[in-house]
Amino acid sequence: MNIHEYQAKQIFAKYGVPTPKGLMAESVKQAVANAETLGGSIWVVKAQIHAGGRGLGGGVKLARSLEEVEQLSKEILGMTLVTHQTGPEGKLVQKLYIEEGADIKEELYLGVVLDRAREMPVIMASTEGGMAIEDVAHNTPEKIIKIAVDPAIGFQGFHGRELVFGLGITDSNEQKKLISFASKLYKLYMENDAEMIEINPLVKTGSGEFLALDGKMGFDDSALGRHPDIEDMRDISEEDADEREAGKYGLSYVSLDGEIGCMVNGAGLAMGTMDTINYMGGTPANFLDVGGSANAQTVAKGFEIILKNPKVKAIFVNIFGGIVRCDRIANGILEATKLVDVHVPVIVRLDGTNAPEAAEILRNANIANVIAATDLADGAAKAVAAAKQAK
Amino acid sequence: MSILVNKDTKVIVQGFTGKEGSFHAEQCLAYGTKIVGGVTPNKGGTEHLGQPVFNTVKEAVKTTGATVSMIFVPPAFVADAVMEAADAGIDLAVIITEGAPVRDMQAAKAYAIKHNMKTIGPNCPGIITAEECKIGIMPGMIFKKGNIGLISKSGTLTYEGANQVVKQGFGISTAVGIGGDPIIGLSYKQLLPMFEADPETHAIVMIGEIGGDLEIQAAAYIKEHITKPVVAFIAGQTAPAGKRMGHAGAIVSGGAGTAAEKMAALEAAGVKVVVSPADIGKAISEVLAK
Numbered sequence: 001m002n003i004h005e006y007q008a009k010q011i012f013a014k015y016g017v018p019t020p021k022g023l024m025a026e027s028v029k030q031a032v033a034n035a036e037t038l039g040g041s042i043w044v045v046k047a048q049i050h051a052g053g054r055g056l057g058g059g060v061k062l063a064r065s066l067e068e069v070e071q072l073s074k075e076i077l078g079m080t081l082v083t084h085q086t087g088p089e090g091k092l093v094q095k096l097y098i099e100e101g102a103d104i105k106e107e108l109y110l111g112v113v114l115d116r117a118r119e120m121p122v123i124m125a126s127t128e129g130g131m132a133i134e135d136v137a138h139n140t141p142e143k144i145i146k147i148a149v150d151p152a153i154g155f156q157g158f159h160g161r162e163l164v165f166g167l168g169i170t171d172s173n174e175q176k177k178l179i180s181f182a183s184k185l186y187k188l189y190m191e192n193d194a195e196m197i198e199i200n201p202l203v204k205t206g207s208g209e210f211l212a213l214d215g216k217m218g219f220d221d222s223a224l225g226r227h228p229d230i231e232d233m234r235d236i237s238e239e240d241a242d243e244r245e246a247g248k249y250g251l252s253y254v255s256l257d258g259e260i261g262c263m264v265n266g267a268g269l270a271m272g273t274m275d276t277i278n279y280m281g282g283t284p285a286n287f288l289d290v291g292g293s294a295n296a297q298t299v300a301k302g303f304e305i306i307l308k309n310p311k312v313k314a315i316f317v318n319i320f321g322g323i324v325r326c327d328r329i330a331n332g333i334l335e336a337t338k339l340v341d342v343h344v345p346v347i348v349r350l351d352g353t354n355a356p357e358a359a360e361i362l363r364n365a366n367i368a369n370v371i372a373a374t375d376l377a378d379g380a381a382k383a384v385a386a387a388k389q390a391k
Numbered sequence: 392m393s394i395l396v397n398k399d400t401k402v403i404v405q406g407f408t409g410k411e412g413s414f415h416a417e418q419c420l421a422y423g424t425k426i427v428g429g430v431t432p433n434k435g436g437t438e439h440l441g442q443p444v445f446n447t448v449k450e451a452v453k454t455t456g457a458t459v460s461m462i463f464v465p466p467a468f469v470a471d472a473v474m475e476a477a478d479a480g481i482d483l484a485v486i487i488t489e490g491a492p493v494r495d496m497q498a499a500k501a502y503a504i505k506h507n508m509k510t511i512g513p514n515c516p517g518i519i520t521a522e523e524c525k526i527g528i529m530p531g532m533i534f535k536k537g538n539i540g541l542i543s544k545s546g547t548l549t550y551e552g553a554n555q556v557v558k559q560g561f562g563i564s565t566a567v568g569i570g571g572d573p574i575i576g577l578s579y580k581q582l583l584p585m586f587e588a589d590p591e592t593h594a595i596v597m598i599g600e601i602g603g604d605l606e607i608q609a610a611a612y613i614k615e616h617i618t619k620p621v622v623a624f625i626a627g628q629t630a631p632a633g634k635r636m637g638h639a640g641a642i643v644s645g646g647a648g649t650a651a652e653k654m655a656a657l658e659a660a661g662v663k664v665v666v667s668p669a670d671i672g673k674a675i676s677e678v679l680a681k
Binding site: 085114116117119120133134137138151152190193195220221222223225226252254256264265266267268269270271272274275276277278279280284287289320321322351352353375376377380 | 466467490491492493494495497498500501528529530532533543544545546547548550551554571573574598600601602603604608624626627628629630631633634635636637638639640641645646650666667668669670
């Protein structure tokens with residue numbers, strides 16, 4: 001789960017990680033009021049969406065008067081912001097963050113992520129702040145410092161020294177401040193079961209202070225149960241409605257832009273099914289894992305979600321029945337076709353326990369739309385052919 | 392021969408009397424697995440599925456001499472269960488549960504390593520030595536005995552791969568589902584040498600997916616140390632970047648962990664890489680015909 005910048009900064013503040021002062025607004029009026037409350041003569045109006053690259057997309061702008069705050073808020077609130085992380089369809093801006101301006105002397109990058117190879121959190125830092133870190137990693141990897149922190153010992157002095165010397169910070173006062181900054185960041189990463197924190201940029205001000213000018217946080221979904229305060233920060237308008245709906249029924253769904261709907265048991269086989277469709281010259285419309293217990297209800301829900309997409313021209317149901325026997329799944333599929341109006345060809349491949357009985361059930365049902373397949377390759381080929389025919 | 396487990400392996404079940412634990416322990420017993428007991432706190436002294444129930448893993452190990460534990464406890468209690476098993480001297484913990492927090496698994500795995508306990512999973516189907524010992528949730532009947540070792544991050548792709556291998560007239564020595572989480576126990580790099588050393592294994596099927604770099608590590612290892620033929624499939628070639636595909640670990644983040652880079656690394660290591668999982672069986676026939 002991801003949260004907004006303003007929410008990440010609330011967590012930062014709780015741990016004493018310095019940030020500029022700011023307030024969230026959901027209307028232009030509130031934005032202006034926030035600027036007045038903050039005081040000063042310069043403000044930043046920032047679009048709040050769950051994606052990076054907001055500045056380049058025109059979602060972060062500087063205002064030098066309250067009139068400008070009003071003007072910019074009108075422009076940004078309600079706009080569809082397109083960044084390299086939103087995809088071409090962009091994201092609707094429904095919230096703003098009004099922040100006091102900062103006296104920026106240098107822009108750095110600081111983040112904490114899980115290093116899967118080392119199996120521990122790694123602090124990533126760079127002098128190249130304000131740029132997409134993927135680009136820095138690609139073009140000048142030597143400019144990224146990585147410091148793995150073993151949770152068994154936590155953030156130690158040497159981690160801090162590696163950080164400041166790596167960034168070329170020589171002033172002892174600044175060293176102390178940045179080490180303290182990073183140590184708090186590590187602490188909040190661990191205590192909140194974060195999956196990633198990214199501060200880009202982390203700025204050094206004219207007076208030698210370090211401030212988190214931006215803040216991005218993602219959390220381990222498996223750990224949200226023990227963090228009700230984080231769960232409360234969930235903004236469902238930022239999440240894909242179909243993915244959310246599917247999740248309620250224990251289905252794992254991701255929409256893609258192809259023509260063949262997929263319904264599969266198991267994440268690996270679901271990806272493998274998409275790959276096979278692609279290999280055979282078709283295009284998958286979605287990833288859908290119906291989980292271990294594919295029954296009439298879950299299959300019907302799967303059909304419903306897949307068929308919401310008007311591009312879908314055929315559906316490939318690919319189930320490897322293990323503990324759940326194929327004959328039961330076949331009956332479930334037939335029942336599901338009665339619950340949902342399935343108006344495209346459905347290719348069904350059932351393999352594993354009791355597969356011959358399942359094939360018999362499908363044959364006897366004799367539903368025009370339901371085509372039985374013998375194995376994965378056969379099913380994918382039939383689905384690709386059916387989608388082509390529908391054109 | 393086989394790897395890690397065989398017909399003599401004594402197994403206990405943590406979370407023995409729960410719904411999942413009961414159902415699958417019963418299936419394992421029916422398969423012939425030597426399940427010698429289970430652990431459910433406050434149910435010690437009772438009997439379940441004809442086997443003794445203990446309050447702690449220590450008691451269970453002391454009484455039964457079990458060396459392997461199959462773990463079915465709920466996600467929030469997985470780390471505790473793994474550490475208890477390690478502390479009690481278990482050699483191998485097979486963690487079936489899906490949804491354990493990453494931070495918990497990080498700590499639990501580190502502790503297991505410190506106690507020389509191997510782990511498989513979490514979020515995995517388990518391990519099976521065909522026609523001898525099934526520790527997990529896979530449908531046992533698919534796994535006919537034979538000479539192909541199988542390592543997979545995905546449950547259903549394990550079944551798919553094994554089924555194809557069998558249809559081609561071969562069989563399985565041992566199949567290990569290593570799990571789809573960001574932090575898992577035994578991986579390709581630890582299991583490949585076991586299969587290389589196992590005289591009953593003649594070829595290896597390796598099924599990976601997007602996310603992380605375990606397959607890249609495996610490629611480097613295969614290049615240097617593995618002489619047996621390896622067939623590989625990497626799931627998620629068509630998965631969009633930045634999207635989690637069902638498994639907690641199946642995500643391309645920051646442009647890293649793509650199927651393409653893993654396939655290229657494996658190919659460069661001399662592995663026969665198939666583009667579709669539908670070709671796993673055929674590929675095994677081809678590499679063994681050489």
